[in-house]
Amino acid sequence: MPHPIVTIAAALLAARSQAAQSGIQSAMTPKGGQAAQIAEIGTVLFIGGGMIFLGVMLLLYIALFGPARMRNYIGRRTLMIGGGIVFPIAVLSMLLVYTFMAAAGMVRADEAPAARIEITGELWWWRVRYLDPQGKVIVETANDVRIPAGQSVEFLVRSDNVIHSFWVPNLAGKMDTIPGHVNRLRIQADQPGIFRGQCAEYCGVQHANMALHVIALPPRDYASWLAAQTQPAREPVEASLQAGKQYFMHACAQCHTIRGTQAAGKLGPDLTHVGSRYSIAAGTLPNNVGAFAGWIAGSQHIKPGNQMPSFNDLSGEGLRYVAQYMDSLK
Known part of the structure; x- marks a missing residue:
């Protein structure tokens, strides 16, 4: 039976899709030079492809429903060769050259990185x-x-x-x-x-x-x-945070590092200042005490198959202490 906190965390999980809906993960709203160049390439190709599609649909309409004189005209051998061979080669070649030139500008690095x-x-x-x-x-x-x-x-x-x-x-x-x-x-x-x-x-x-x-x-x-x-984690002063640290050292230090403590595990993420991060569990949950508790108690329920086991045998008090300790690592 999952810990009750897991139910809270599962509700938080449903809210993660809001990030993608708010424009912070969209190639259509570029906020950098490379993204703007990619968006421009996409716009040019979309407009070019759309115009070709409309032209083809127009010819198809004429071929099916147009006057006999126009149907005979578009059936001429020269038009078929020009429209079916010359035109695609010319247009696709121009688009290809444009794309290569635009992409080449994205890989050039003229200055040392900051x-x-x-x-x-x-x-x-x-x-x-x-x-x-x-x-x-x-x-x-x-x-x-x-x-x-x-x-x-x-x-x-x-x-x-x-x-x-x-x-x-x-x-x-x-x-x-x-x-x-x-x-x-x-x-x-x-x-x-x-x-x-x-x-x-x-x-x-x-x-x-x-x-x-x-x-x-x-x-x-x-x-x-x-x-x-670059600074190590601050030593907790409050008794509850000290208790949370002891729980962490007993159960989590083998996989995680907290600089300034004996925890030096390398399998999982470095948690030295985890409380200051934007989210936890690789963007799965927001960063707050309740999410920490839900993740610790039911990580396999929230994100099945990940390498962190669910610590659902912790008491409610112990879970609260270790979650508060994680949240204090700013």
Whole structure:
């Protein structure tokens, strides 16, 4: 029998679709240079294809219902060769050249990135590491990416398990994560905002629940946030939070890291500042005490098949304490 908190979390799960409906995950509302270029390519191809379709439908109407003189005219050999061979080759060649030229502009990198971030596709969440210019890890988070607005950011996209696809449609196109290979993607958000991303390559049972959020901050705020993330977790003072920490060390430290404590597990996400993230469980639930409790008690009920077991044997008091401790890790 699932813990009662699971019922609350299941209700929260139903609300996650609101993110996609609010324009923060839409290629139709580009908020970055690459996304704008992709949207332009799509518009040109759609208009071009639509005009060709209308032309073909017009000829079909004339062939079926037009006057005999017009039917005879469109049946001429020269018109069929011109419309069936010359016209498609010319139009498709122009569209192909245009697409290649537009795409080439998206891969050129004329300036050094303001930040370098390694994104690793896990089962089924995103490991996020911020790198210094030499490639050394500065700090690690999960499912929550912060970038400086108005500046170019380089993403190093990889996987150690299966093929995923990193996609933040408001900001850029898709980039596959290939096991044993590192792909590079440049992203720039034109202005501060919150943008939802998604795995776009089927990768297993919880593929649909493998989301993340990219939050573009003013450069000064980004620098302050990154500096805060490098700090270890603060030692809890309240008795309830201390009790929650003890529960965590007993049951969770083997898989998760909280810097500044003895928890140093690498299998699951780094939780040092998990309370400050936009969501939990790879975009599946909002970030609050109730969601933490529901996820801890019933992760297999909320997201079946993920690698975290459900801790439904915790007492109500113990579950509340550990959820409050998670929420306090700002």
